[in-house]
Amino acid sequence: MSQVATMHPGVEPAESPLTPESWGKLGMWIFLVGDAMGFGTLLAGYGAMRYGSADWPSPYEYLGISLTAFMTFLLICSSVTMVKALEAIKLERPGHVKLFLSLTILGGATFLGLQAYEWTHLIQGGLKIYGNPWGASLFGTTFFIITGFHGAHVTGGVIYLSTMLAVVSRSGNTARNYMLTEIAGLYWHFVDLVWIMVFTFIYLL
Amino acid sequence: MAATHAGPSYMTIFWWLFALTIVEVGVIFMPLAKAVIAILLIAMAISKASLVAMYFMHLRFERLTLGLIAITPLFLGTLLVFLLVPDHSAVPHKTSDAVKIAPVAGHK
Numbered sequence: 001m002s003q004v005a006t007m008h009p010g011v012e013p014a015e016s017p018l019t020p021e022s023w024g025k026l027g028m029w030i031f032l033v034g035d036a037m038g039f040g041t042l043l044a045g046y047g048a049m050r051y052g053s054a055d056w057p058s059p060y061e062y063l064g065i066s067l068t069a070f071m072t073f074l075l076i077c078s079s080v081t082m083v084k085a086l087e088a089i090k091l092e093r094p095g096h097v098k099l100f101l102s103l104t105i106l107g108g109a110t111f112l113g114l115q116a117y118e119w120t121h122l123i124q125g126g127l128k129i130y131g132n133p134w135g136a137s138l139f140g141t142t143f144f145i146i147t148g149f150h151g152a153h154v155t156g157g158v159i160y161l162s163t164m165l166a167v168v169s170r171s172g173n174t175a176r177n178y179m180l181t182e183i184a185g186l187y188w189h190f191v192d193l194v195w196i197m198v199f200t201f202i203y204l205l
Numbered sequence: 206m207a208a209t210h211a212g213p214s215y216m217t218i219f220w221w222l223f224a225l226t227i228v229e230v231g232v233i234f235m236p237l238a239k240a241v242i243a244i245l246l247i248a249m250a251i252s253k254a255s256l257v258a259m260y261f262m263h264l265r266f267e268r269l270t271l272g273l274i275a276i277t278p279l280f281l282g283t284l285l286v287f288l289l290v291p292d293h294s295a296v297p298h299k300t301s302d303a304v305k306i307a308p309v310a311g312h313k
Binding site: 018019026029030032033036037039040041043044045047048060065069072073076077079080082083084087182185186189190192193196197199200201204205 | 216
């Protein structure tokens with residue numbers, strides 16, 4: 001084992017070449033790279049359809065950015081509480097671990113609630129997946145597919161983190177739980193990272 | 206457990222992300238050319254995404270090879286945009302009135 005691997009009590013028997021402390025971490029990174037390609041393809045396709053259209057509506061005029069700017073802030077806050085939860089495991093503060101994980105879950109759940117509110121408002125205003133009153137029909141199609149795909153990831157993240165909260169609550173601050181929480185954190189920060197791109201490309205540009 | 210990472214605190218990264226988000230929202234209302242606004246917004250989005258990846262996802266402290274793997278989608282995404290340039294420059298089309306939906310009272 002490498003020097004890094006021997007420093008980690010929770011290290012697995014056969015070390016991973018890129019993430020010596022865990023194969024799971026490498027697995028999560030590979031999954032995230034694949035997932036990022038999915039989002040990248042959606043956003044590139046969005047760009048092609050938008051610039052090939054002469055009557056694409058100005059997103060910020062119709063979608064409204066006050067609420068989504070707040071949703072962005074909320075996801076950034078939840079990323080901070082996620083790293084704080086990980087830090088609390090390292091500092092062996094079980095109360096703080098549960099508190100910060102719960103706040104992260106709450107942030108994700110609130111984000112989903114606000115997205116449901118936003119979708120409802122927009123659908124009532126005429127934005128449908130097949131058309132809208134303001135211009136290119138693909139405006140609604142791309143909006144719902146991209147924000148919906150991201151929303152599905154947030155939903156998965158909330159379920160994943162709730163499971164992690166149960167695991168950490170039951171078995172405490174172990175080296176294994178540190179690693180599992182770090183891997184779950186990678187997924188959650190990725191969801192935040194993708195939203196940063198979605199917010200810029202779908203709402204602001 | 207894990208080795209201690211030297212670098213800016215998580216709260217410092219948070220304030221940078223917060224500030225960049227506010228600037229992003231402000232930029233779209235500035236009297237600048239659309240292309241300039243687009244460049245500024247994309248630059249800020251990439252900066253924010255990099256901060257999240259480097260510090261929250263600890264990529265800054267991982268091996269270089271993992272970092273190279275992690276930025277692969279950015280290169281492939283950029284390549285895809287260039288591959289789609291022929292579509293960008295195609296004759297712009299307008300949505301036919303048939304698929305337009307009548308506006309609802311009270312909404313823009």
